[in-house]
Amino acid sequence: MQSRRQRLAEALDQAGAQAFLAHHRPNQLYFLDHPDPSTVISRGNCHAILFSAEQTVAFPGIWISNACRDLLTNCEVIPCELGDPSPAEQLEAYLKKAGLKKLLSDQLAPQIPGTQVVVEDVGSTLRRRKDERDLALMREAARISDLGMSTAFKAVRPGLTTLEVVAEGTAAMLRAGAEYAVMNPAVGIGTYYLDSGEDPRRVIREGDMLFIDMAAYVHGYLGDMTRAAIVGEGTPQQRELLATVHQAYRTGSQAMVPGAEGRKIYQSVVDCYAAKGWAKYFVHHLSHGLGLGGDRPAINRESGDVLEAGDALSCEPGIYVPGVGGARVENMIYVSEKGPEELTKCPIVPQMGF
Amino acid sequence: MQSRRQRLAEALDQAGAQAFLAHHRPNQLYFLDHPDPSTVISRGNCHAILFSAEQTVAFPGIWISNACRDLLTNCEVIPCELGDPSPAEQLEAYLKKAGLKKLLSDQLAPQIPGTQVVVEDVGSTLRRRKDERDLALMREAARISDLGMSTAFKAVRPGLTTLEVVAEGTAAMLRAGAEYAVMNPAVGIGTYYLDSGEDPRRVIREGDMLFIDMAAYVHGYLGDMTRAAIVGEGTPQQRELLATVHQAYRTGSQAMVPGAEGRKIYQSVVDCYAAKGWAKYFVHHLSHGLGLGGDRPAINRESGDVLEAGDALSCEPGIYVPGVGGARVENMIYVSEKGPEELTKCPIVPQMGF
Secondary structure: OOOHHHHHHHHHHHHOOOEEEEOOHHHHHHHOOOOOHHHOOOOOOEEEEEEEOOOEEEEEOOOOHHHHHHHOOOOEEOOOOOOOOOHHHHHHHHHHHHOOOEEEEOOOOOOEOOEEEEEOOHHHHHHOOOOHHHHHHHHHHHHHHHHHHHHHHHOOOOOOEHHHHHHHHHHHHHHOOOOEEEEEEEEEOOHHHOOOOOOOOOEOOOOOEEEEEEEEEEOOEEEOOEEEEEOOOOOHHHHHHHHHHHHHHHHHHHOOOOOOEHHHHHHHHHHHHHOOOOHHHOOOOOEOEOOOOOOOOOEOOOOEOEOOOOOEEEEOOOEEEOOOEEEOOEEEEEEEOOEEEEOOOOOOOOOOOO | OOOHHHHHHHHHHHHOOOEEEEOOHHHHHHHOOOOOHHHOOOOOOEEEEEEEOOOEEEEEOOOOHHHHHHHOOOOEEOOOOOOOOOHHHHHHHHHHHHOOOEEEEOOOOOOEOOEEEEEOOHHHHHHHOOOHHHHHHHHHHHHHHHHHHHHHHHOOOOOOEHHHHHHHHHHHHHHOOOOEEEEEEEEEOOHHHOOOOOOOOOEOOOOOEEEEEEEEEEOOEEEOOEEEEEOOOOOHHHHHHHHHHHHHHHHHHHOOOOOOEHHHHHHHHHHHHHOOOOHHHOOOOOEOEOOOOOOOOOEOOOOEOEOOOOOEEEEOOOEEEOOOEEEOOEEEEEEEOOEEEEOOOOOOOOOOOO
16 A cells, blocks of 8 residues: 555645645544654644645644654644744644645635635545554554453452452553553443443442443554443343344444445344344444544444445444343454454453452 | 522522523533432433423433433433434423523523523532532542552652553552543653653653643542652752742642632742743643533633632643753642632652652
């Protein structure tokens, strides 16, 4: 595959534009020429970066101005010190002088006399098809997520709170190199409350259903997975619910091949639940894109993209049945030419520590 | 002090309004009649709650609809199941029938024929003066933050990464009952990069400056503090920088008394730095309000509220000097009738573990 900047140059050429103005951090990280740009643009503190075929010009906020100046190579950095005009003002002044004919921008940008500014997120479009660097870092994000989830489940014992459990998983991910790691547990008879209604300080009891979702960032890439389990044997109904979610996951994920229509994949998961009379309890999306953020494709009730080779997305068919319980399983999937590859390696039912 | 709902009823009465429409989670948590509303409205998933003198009506999204129905008492809950109209649509229909003359709302709300809708965040205004429940939970948030920070600093040793250090502090806060806990470390010769420019996977070395900021949520209340230190002896310049930040902190925090003007407090901190020729390196706010979120008062370069008894706010006079290093100290302050009370108890220089 061509380099990211070559692909951008071609896309600009096709659009008759001379530059791309990236306000969104994922686009900034994607095109910067730096071995680990997430350590420089550590959060959303860079107002904008202007990428053209030959040039990169950054307009950082005051919090990261020094870092950008010292650490970014092959990049002109407009300084922002106390008392300087804001990065937005500096950008506008810069563009007025630059005399571009046409500029693509990933969000609403100032009107510049003589320059046609078009809001078109060419960054997001180019980021969809993962390249080797994407894949290597997504594998690392998945590996660290696996480690966190396995560690959390190993800590599960009746008598502990869910927070004591996710403390172990979160710490494992940070120690392994995630720059951000948060786990969201739901436990109890009421896991059909989804992300609420359960005191996170609640003590885990035998017979509870438990699921843990998470978000970890590794070099800017999202690690994201969910695991569900019954604490102890559980009831036949609970076991049926969990088995149905596993079946729905297999059905959905195996259908993630190049050319597949998202809305058909969604329907195949709904059908799994409908066979049990539970279709109305699958209330959320099936898939969101994965990568540096704001990624396509998406699959939900309202819309489903057609999958392409090189896509990366979640598969997370949760179900939440009042009176029974709730469960969600989520893996990170890479859509290769040959079909779906699970980036997540953690067993679908992780081992518990009792 | 009167109950929160009594105070709201009086404020509505004064405004000639019959109800307050709360879209923001802090306002929802503040007025709900529930022992721990943060476990029901666990995130921003409740579209709106309508509070009047006699009534509470919740319009939850589908993710927390079951939880609101089962767990909220003295509250009418409009159900949201798959296929139902959206909470926004249900709210609009409800208001059209309710026939209120005047409604206050904390954000832009739909136009209702016959009802005057005024955007006025009376919730934020009433939340400013902390009551006993606020204070008890803010003390708990501060206690858990103290524990996390002390634990992290005890883990500091040359040879570890900053992530290994904050893993220990983060886990301690989760085990102690924080529903969310994140620590942001900056370390190295370049801590003047503020929140960036430092690889979080960087190995700590003797002679580094290190500071750790954090955010923890405890029953919805923010725990927030920062500590800075030199790893080992450091240089005379580093020690002078750290001592100056401590002096600036004492100057700023001791001035936080009822009636004090924020802009004068800000200037007193600038003066501490100006005495060393470093005024231009104090680039951020001094204080933000504390509580359930979006709290007043604020003190920054552009504006400073006049402090009132019952205020709670941060005091965080950081400074970042190229070629020397950076440091920030942040405590949670409660402004009592008698003067500033530090809710944060952790020593200003926490003990390191080597």
